[in-house]
Amino acid sequence: MPPNKEGAGGRDDRSVTGKLFTLLSVFSPRRTVLTLSEIAHRSGLAVTTVHRLVGELVERGILERDSDRRYRIGLALFEIAALAPRGPGLREVALPYMEDLYEVTRENVQLGVRAEDEVVFVERIAGRASVGVRTRLGGRFPMPPTGLGLVLLAHAPSEVRQRVLEAPLRRFTPHTLTDPERVRSVLSDVRRDGFAISDRQVTSDALSVAAPVFGGSGEVVAALSVVLRFGSVRPSSLAPAVRMAARGISRALTAPVTSSETTRPD
């Protein structure tokens, strides 16, 4: 068998770092608990190698083993990831505003950022009453069909937009826009209006209203959205509320020139 080329994760398995990464990438929402040989098989790495690496990872709490002796992602990883500025860091400052927005709308409120050419969901507040959304924290989704994605894509560097619109646009419902030119025009509306509406692009019963969150130097660092059942409210009537919340977050992000950002001597 050729050394790598397939497997599950990244491209280059030569370095230990690469191996570790592909090894960890074998875990997925569908497979959060794996045996040693499953990991080996799916990562395309030698069992022996995986055995050694995985051993070390367990020692450090990056992976965990239960009584069933199988492996899962450990708390240590969670603890480190909690420091990601664009992940939990962002969530931390955004949450109060998201809660307000939720109180006012009683609908799903979502926060997302762009990772490469997709949206990654960073936080969600889901009311019992609200429409079911199939978003998982830390999960990815194509940008064009989601409200969050439209906002992020509208403000992404043009190469990104180029790549995304060149690739075939996946259809989820009869309403999904699949013509790049149509999307392009929507995106320019988004830039003009300061918010995006994605109407039944992912499921036929839901639509979302999204607005950009700005960072210190005016770039869009995230997007905030409300997902609602189709036909419940006139979507554009929610736009001001969503924009307000998003601006609140933007301000909160910009304001704090806290000393914690500053490097201090030991």
Next chain:
Amino acid sequence: MPPNKEGAGGRDDRSVTGKLFTLLSVFSPRRTVLTLSEIAHRSGLAVTTVHRLVGELVERGILERDSDRRYRIGLALFEIAALAPRGPGLREVALPYMEDLYEVTRENVQLGVRAEDEVVFVERIAGRASVGVRTRLGGRFPMPPTGLGLVLLAHAPSEVRQRVLEAPLRRFTPHTLTDPERVRSVLSDVRRDGFAISDRQVTSDALSVAAPVFGGSGEVVAALSVVLRFGSVRPSSLAPAVRMAARGISRALTAPVTSSETTRPD
């Protein structure tokens, strides 16, 4: 200089895995954004080595670099960590019950698990109105003075209890229990009663009521708590509600023998 021994993170830096881990461990709530040489310095690794490792990590999205060229924890790590069964995985199933508990009490609701000899906070719902709590998601805290910790410690393997109670018990307020024997007796009450009350152990204005969350085989896998302002409500009056919520989570954890747990052929 002796090869390792000091530095910031783990014990053994010989292996690449170890280096990577210590390197990442250099990031902390206080220092989420670092320069190359800071990382090198604080991890005790050679600049060259850090340079190479960090380069690879950035390539894979584990670390990120902004326009300021400094390094921070990246989204890729967040995405992987989102799969941790004891982290976001647990949170996912617990959240609805936590929300119910919050609706009923309008107080801070917290979820935590044990990592080695400390509590790690996995989720928190904080109302505007509720007492300020100084807990950070993914943050650690000693067990004895917190409600969550008392529950976790009460049901931890006896070696853990031994270790924790042998070590000096840190005092936070005049009320903090520092006598191991007193704590031992509290712990046995916790086991008997099925809930714990931590009265002004961390701050003089707050106390918490906590209950255990059980996993499939009857072990305690997490703890749930409500933090309230001292003097507001009779704490024991909340115990039933907290226990109910915790049991709800336990049931939800046990019930789903979903096919996603099962390994299926490719």
Next chain:
DNA sequence: CCGGGTTTTCCGTTGAACGGAAACGAAATC
């Protein structure tokens, strides 16, 4: 233009990582 810091490239040396092989263990299957 100079001098501190940091970041990056270069490259010869070496030991950590590698992985085949085989022993070991656990749990179905007969």
Next chain:
DNA sequence: GATTTCGTTTCCGTTCAACGGAAAACCCGG
């Protein structure tokens, strides 16, 4: 309870990726 199967772990000789010192490139602020 004997046999097969599948997963895990130990062992060990080979080799190449990782290492890190040195020096160049870069980036300020003075």
